[in-house]
Amino acid sequence: MKTTTPTLLLALFAIFNSELSTAFAQGSLTPPGAPAATMKTLSQIEPRTPISSAPFTITSRGSYYLTTNLTVSSATAININTNDVTLDLNGFTISSTEANPLGIGIGINNFPLRNIRIFNGHIRGSVTNNNGVYMGPGFATGIAGAPESTLISHVTVTGCLNEGISLSGESTTVESCTVQTVGHFGIWAATVNDCSVIDCGNDAIIADNAFNSRGESYAGLGISCLVSAMNCYGRSGSMAGIFATMTQNCWGISTNAVGLSAFTVQNSYGYSYTAAGLNANNVQNCYGICAGSDYGLYSAYTAIGCYGQSGTGIGLSAIVANNCVGSSSGTAIQATIGIGCYAVAGTNIITNKYNMP
Amino acid sequence: MKPLIPIRGAILCFVSILLPQFASAHDFEGRIAATFTHGPGVETLVYTFGTNCLRIERGESNQPYPKNLVAADTGAITLLFPNNRSFVRLKPRDPNAPDAPPGFPVSGATGRPMQPSPSRAVGPTNLPGMPEQPQLPAGVEPQVAAPVAAMPAMPPMPMERMELRATKDTTNLLGYTCIRYELSVRGEAMEIWATDQLPPFEPYLQNQGHRFGPRMIEDQWGELLKTKKLFPLLAVLKFESQPPTAPERLRFEVKSITREKIEDGALFQPPPDYHELPPMPF
Numbered sequence: 001m002k003t004t005t006p007t008l009l010l011a012l013f014a015i016f017n018s019e020l021s022t023a024f025a026q027g028s029l030t031p032p033g034a035p036a037a038t039m040k041t042l043s044q045i046e047p048r049t050p051i052s053s054a055p056f057t058i059t060s061r062g063s064y065y066l067t068t069n070l071t072v073s074s075a076t077a078i079n080i081n082t083n084d085v086t087l088d089l090n091g092f093t094i095s096s097t098e099a100n101p102l103g104i105g106i107g108i109n110n111f112p113l114r115n116i117r118i119f120n121g122h123i124r125g126s127v128t129n130n131n132g133v134y135m136g137p138g139f140a141t142g143i144a145g146a147p148e149s150t151l152i153s154h155v156t157v158t159g160c161l162n163e164g165i166s167l168s169g170e171s172t173t174v175e176s177c178t179v180q181t182v183g184h185f186g187i188w189a190a191t192v193n194d195c196s197v198i199d200c201g202n203d204a205i206i207a208d209n210a211f212n213s214r215g216e217s218y219a220g221l222g223i224s225c226l227v228s229a230m231n232c233y234g235r236s237g238s239m240a241g242i243f244a245t246m247t248q249n250c251w252g253i254s255t256n257a258v259g260l261s262a263f264t265v266q267n268s269y270g271y272s273y274t275a276a277g278l279n280a281n282n283v284q285n286c287y288g289i290c291a292g293s294d295y296g297l298y299s300a301y302t303a304i305g306c307y308g309q310s311g312t313g314i315g316l317s318a319i320v321a322n323n324c325v326g327s328s329s330g331t332a333i334q335a336t337i338g339i340g341c342y343a344v345a346g347t348n349i350i351t352n353k354y355n356m357p
Numbered sequence: 358m359k360p361l362i363p364i365r366g367a368i369l370c371f372v373s374i375l376l377p378q379f380a381s382a383h384d385f386e387g388r389i390a391a392t393f394t395h396g397p398g399v400e401t402l403v404y405t406f407g408t409n410c411l412r413i414e415r416g417e418s419n420q421p422y423p424k425n426l427v428a429a430d431t432g433a434i435t436l437l438f439p440n441n442r443s444f445v446r447l448k449p450r451d452p453n454a455p456d457a458p459p460g461f462p463v464s465g466a467t468g469r470p471m472q473p474s475p476s477r478a479v480g481p482t483n484l485p486g487m488p489e490q491p492q493l494p495a496g497v498e499p500q501v502a503a504p505v506a507a508m509p510a511m512p513p514m515p516m517e518r519m520e521l522r523a524t525k526d527t528t529n530l531l532g533y534t535c536i537r538y539e540l541s542v543r544g545e546a547m548e549i550w551a552t553d554q555l556p557p558f559e560p561y562l563q564n565q566g567h568r569f570g571p572r573m574i575e576d577q578w579g580e581l582l583k584t585k586k587l588f589p590l591l592a593v594l595k596f597e598s599q600p601p602t603a604p605e606r607l608r609f610e611v612k613s614i615t616r617e618k619i620e621d622g623a624l625f626q627p628p629p630d631y632h633e634l635p636p637m638p639f
């Protein structure tokens with residue numbers, strides 16, 4: 001009994017384990033067919049349409065990409081005339097040598113187009129800023145049109161006579177782009193994220209909402225937002241640094257106008273050399289500084305936890321000033337109701353005082 | 358007797374030249390030079406009145422400052438931007454449009470549908486509207502619950518109304534009878550000597566007007582004068598709380614008024630080598 005049981009188990013195992021068994025080793029004797037082709041077609045490898053010369057007009061929806069740098073001597077380099085287009089600049093540069101700039105780097109035509117995406121490249125003209133006068137060859141505008149549902153990202157635009165990126169349609173986003181040396185607006189879009197615009201002849205950034213962006217202009221507004229500016233830096237020579245309905249975590253600075261102006265302002269800083277540093281209806285946790293004789297911080301209603309400083313004007317002015325600090329060689333804080341406020345320098349003119357000297 | 362008539366006419370004409378108040382404000386043609394002081398900077402403004410148009414420009418030439426062309430009949434403003442040889446035609450404000458409450462921006466052209474129509478009593482005129490409720494998929498019934506309330510209208514914010522108050526004080530400045538007006542808002546007092554013998558005042562625009570954010574007194578005094586068809590010859594804004602010797606916040610002062618026929622019609626047109634750009638929709 002002891003010798004038969006292992007033998008039976010081994011035989012059973014050999015039957016069910018094909019690796020140990022040679023009883024079923026023969027396969028089909030019919031040879032397989034010819035091997036299938038492994039080569040892919042060009043459209044399978046690169047389903048996008050290459051663009052290797054300009055001017056070029058896109059009339060069919062799809063994906064396009066540049067294969068080289070493009071230069072035009074007049075007119076628009078790339079026209080997009082249809083919906084649902086993705087254009088990859090592929091790291092290349094589109095430039096113009098047009099002496100009297102009228103053309104556009106990339107024109108989005110046939111209003112209102114929608115679902116356009118442009119990314120990853122450069123648009124360049126040779127317009128320069130000569131003491132405030134913008135002149136030279138190049139494009140009139142880098143990217144222009146009035147499309148809907150459009151995204152422009154990772155594009156740089158330099159040296160245009162008018163706008164850098166101008167998208168006047170609804171639901172447009174410009175993201176991670178830079179614009180430098182343009183004679184009119186820098187970026188105009190519904191939403192502007194992570195962008196930087198410097199050296200504009202007019203407003204640097206115009207948006208419904210701007211986030212994490214920087215706009216600098218000598219003659220126009222630094223950042224102008226219909227709704228809100230968050231985490232932004234706006235600077236201007238002759239107009240407001242930041243102009244918005246709401247701002248949060250922003251810095252607005254101006255030489256000859258209000259540094260930062262908005263209905264509601266939080267955690268922000270406004271500075272002006274000559275005018276009010278910060279002008280708002282309601283302000284919280286903010287700094288407003290005027291180096292001259294204007295208001296440091298002017299709030300039409302309430303200021304909470306703020307600091308206002310003026311050279312010879314009024315440091316901080318509000319109807320209700322709550323836990324605020326003012327400083328000026330003239331009036332430190334001017335308020336109807338003051339709660340726990342303090343004058344670093346100057347005198348307070350407060351009608352009703354609570355918890356304060 | 359016959360020669361007397363032209364002599365009378367000549368005398369009347371001569372007197373009307375010497376005494377500007379004899380001439381109608383709407384007939385004024387010539388130049389007005391003024392200085393505008395805000396902080397340490399002093400700007401020169403030149404108003405050139407043609408037969409049917411006004412040109413406003415900065416006197417300084419250190420920068421390519423914008424110029425304003427204002428059509429007298431429609432009030433339409435064209436901004437010239439020498440910095441890139443462009444111009445923008447702003448839409449004239451609808452005369453039937455309600456006035457915005459004081460302290461809030463005056464709505465411009467409404468090109469974007471997200472902006473609600475302006476309201477007389479309600480605050481900012483350019484806030485975005487409530488987004489539409491998303492549609493439920495077919496077959497899915499809405500849950501029984503309290504109906505979603507519509508977005509409440511923004512309550513009117515009580516603001517101190519800026520009102521130009523005429524006083525009984527009069528004086529003569531540069532040959533024009535001026536009445537003293539007062540404008541006072543929360544610790545700030547503006548004294549304005551203005552006349553109705555010149556065309557209505559037009560504030561100089563550096564750009565396409567005030568858009569968002571609250572407006573301070575210096576943003577509004579010019580519009581108030583324009584509404585009353587007055588032209589200021591002297592305007593001074595000061596803090597009430599500070600002594601009279603304290604620095605002024607703002608001063609506008611007319612330095613000269615010259616009646617002359619403006620022959621150069623090109624002054625009131627965009628130069629031929631300028632290109633037109635569209636205005637912003639707000």
